[in-house]
Amino acid sequence: MIWNNEYETMQPDKLRAVQSSRLCELVARLYKNVPFYKQKMDSLGVKPEHIKDIKDIVKLPFTTKDDMREVYPLGHLAAVKNEIVEIHTSSGTTGKPVVDAYTQKDIDIWSEVMARTLAMGDTCKNDIVQNAYGYGLFTGGLGVHYGARKIGANLIPISGGNTKRQLQIMQDFGSTVLTCTPSYSLLLAEIGKADGIEFSKLPLRVGFFGAEPWSESMRKETEANLQLKALDIYGLTEIIGPGVSSECMHQDGLHIFEDHFYPEIIDPATGKVLPDGERGELVFTTLTKEGTPILRYRTRDITYLMREQCGCGRTQVRMHRLLGRTDDMLIVRGVNVFPSQIEEVLLKIEDVKPHYQILVDRKGQLDSIEVQIEMTETLFSDEIKNINANEKRIEEALYGTLNVHSRVKLVEPKSIPRSEGKAKRVIDKRQL
Amino acid sequence: MKIKQISIFLENKIGRLAEVTKLLADSKINIRTLSLAETAEFGVLRLIVSDPDACLKVLKDNQFVAQETDVIAVEVQDKPGGLNRILEIFHKNDINIEYMYAFVEKKVDNAIVVFRIDNAGKAIAVLQDHNIAIVSDDIIKNL
Structure with a gap:
């Protein structure tokens, strides 16, 4: 059931028009009533009259969590x-x-x-x-x-x-x-x-x-x-x-x-x-x-x-x-890499439990990613060539998603440190 | 006529192999022979032991990744050409050897060589056709 048919099924061009007029009105109000935003806009040289369409939103400043703490408690109040x-x-x-x-x-x-x-x-x-x-x-x-x-x-x-x-x-x-x-x-x-x-x-x-x-x-x-x-x-x-x-x-x-x-x-x-x-x-x-x-x-x-x-x-x-x-994002060789992408790939490969760790290092000018994955019954074999083939298969799947090469290293079970609560997935050893 | 080999995943870390042998010693499991295949980062330890099932259990209980694989143990005449004879039989019958290693024990007159072959059934039949003695589980247990 759709609660608000008018807005929830609005045609895109009409919706853009609504967004545009609402943004213009908002920016004018913020510039007038909130010194915090006036200052931010002034420092970028943006005036309310520069905002005529929703597309102009890219001219406006970002607000961060730190900003929100700075204005505590009500430095961002726009109403009386x-x-x-x-x-x-x-x-x-x-x-x-x-x-x-x-x-x-x-x-x-x-x-x-x-x-x-x-x-x-x-x-x-x-x-x-x-x-x-x-x-x-x-x-x-x-x-x-x-x-x-x-x-x-x-x-x-x-x-x-x-x-x-x-x-x-x-x-x-x-x-x-x-x-x-x-x-x-x-x-x-x-x-x-x-x-x-x-x-x-x-x-x-x-x-x-x-x-x-x-x-x-x-x-x-x-x-x-x-x-x-x-x-x-x-x-x-x-x-x-x-x-x-x-x-x-x-x-x-x-x-x-x-x-x-x-x-x-x-x-x-x-x-x-x-x-x-x-x-x-x-x-x-x-x-x-x-x-x-x-x-x-x-x-x-x-x-x-x-x-x-x-x-x-x-x-x-x-x-x-x-x-x-x-907070978890990595930039490796200019490519943004998210641990969640690596997790998705590992989950798709049969029976790889997501016990893994990502090590990023820089040798010379080149960044390297090593993904350590704990060995499982299905990835193991008595023959080295089969184990190497499994590593290769995971490397290829990772490349397909990340667009940057990583090296897979299979490690012994329980050798990746477990932490209370949130797992530490990424170790960045680069001295940037 | 196949016997059970236990293989174990080990990272190349000091003392890791000793941890396995200690575990087996504490469990009164005797190692008949072994071979270690290695890469720069890890090794696969392959063992023929007195009690493979108990060995696998104790390893898994201690969080090792280990598995049982069927291999063939063959008696090889302890004289020049002994091993060559076996390998020629395999070659002529199009049987590919993944890896092999020898026994360290010598309570029998002949040497014993362990073969890992994908099509073990066919290899056994061929060896039997040539009257070559294949070592059974019982013999391994009582060596």
């Missing part, structure tokens, strides 16, 4: 202070939190894009939405809340945690829609199974999972365990919270609500805009926000844009589910 009706912040675990201040119109936009999101999974008035995202300063809980209220679904604002109670409520009220983090969906399934709950007998049919990275294999696991369709949703506090993009029932990329949030993909090293289909850093401009709008925000998330028409009928551009973070 008493127009603000609600404030959310990120957790701030890695520094000062990022602040999103909403006017009533911003809350209306948020409700609209979250209604569109929930409608991607055919959520309607008859649905019972169990919202297990945390309520509070975190945007997840209230974002879903506003969307479900706008649709007029039966909302259960249970918030996160208390798994036994979640499962009890789910059974007693017959929840049909579940919203939570993907890892929490796995926990719900695990505890539910241990308690003897047969999810196939519950009316649960669709889940909206986001706020942390997750994989296709996690999706399959969640879908099988909870007996529902699992959709990936994306958002961030800097932009609005959840509701920036969402998968539809086709599960083939996330539709970006680009009449509100204009996406670009850039080369993280040069800042140059990349063509559709090319992998790079995702950048967003909030075209309509009043409280704390943001210009060309560098998300540090890696993905690419899919412009082809989706089977659901929506015309708005899709982004591939996240493929990594720019």
Whole structure:
């Protein structure tokens, strides 16, 4: 079900016109009201009158996470202070939190894009939405809340945690829609199974999972365990919270609500805009926000844009589910290499478990990549020539994806260091 | 008539081979013969042992990548031309040898040579046609 037919199925040229006029209006407002942006634009010699079309967006300055910390708490406020009706912040675990201040119109936009999101999974008035995202300063809980209220679904604002109670409520009220983090969906399934709950007998049919990275294999696991369709949703506090993009029932990329949030993909090293289909850093401009709008925000998330028409009928551009973070990117011999690409190749080669490490070095003027992969039963042979052939096969597959040569070295099992939490995949030994 | 060989993946690191022999010693597994094939970065250790199944288990339990492969052990007359006779039979019958190595033990009069051949069934039939003694698992166990 498409929530907003007018915008979600708008013809591209008409959508460009909407984006263009919204961008012009936004830039004029920011230049006038936010000294932080006036300064940024002045330093680039850009005036509001230079922005006449959405294409002119490339003339505008980027905003980074560091900028957002610099303006803490409200140095990026574009509206009059008493127009603000609600404030959310990120957790701030890695520094000062990022602040999103909403006017009533911003809350209306948020409700609209979250209604569109929930409608991607055919959520309607008859649905019972169990919202297990945390309520509070975190945007997840209230974002879903506003969307479900706008649709007029039966909302259960249970918030996160208390798994036994979640499962009890789910059974007693017959929840049909579940919203939570993907890892929490796995926990719900695990505890539910241990308690003897047969999810196939519950009316649960669709889940909206986001706020942390997750994989296709996690999706399959969640879908099988909870007996529902699992959709990936994306958002961030800097932009609005959840509701920036969402998968539809086709599960083939996330539709970006680009009449509100204009996406670009850039080369993280040069800042140059990349063509559709090319992998790079995702950048967003909030075209309509009043409280704390943001210009060309560098998300540090890696993905690419899919412009082809989706089977659901929506015309708005899709982004591939996240493929990594720019923090992990390597530039080798002038080519951008993402560890996620190497992981994809290894996963495609039968039975190669993704225990690997990438070593980058520079000998003379030339960069070299060595991919160390732990030996498995299927890659091993009593004959050296077979082992060499397996190394070669992986090297060729890697070259096909990376466009830069790498050397594969098979190492003994458990010889690549395991770390608590996130694995250290890349060791860059170059002295640049 | 095939016997089981255990092969093990080893990185070229000091002391790694000793770790394997220590593990086998602790498990009371006797090494009858061995060969080590190597490249600049890794080696494949091939072993003929008293109890191959127990050997494979103890290696896997200790996180080694190891596998069992069928090989043929052949008695070769311990005199000039002894090995040549066998190799000529293989050659004439179009049998390709991947690799081979000899036994260090000598409790029998003849030498014993281990052959790794892709088509082991055919090799055994050819050897039998020429009345060449093939060494069985039982003999290896009781050497």
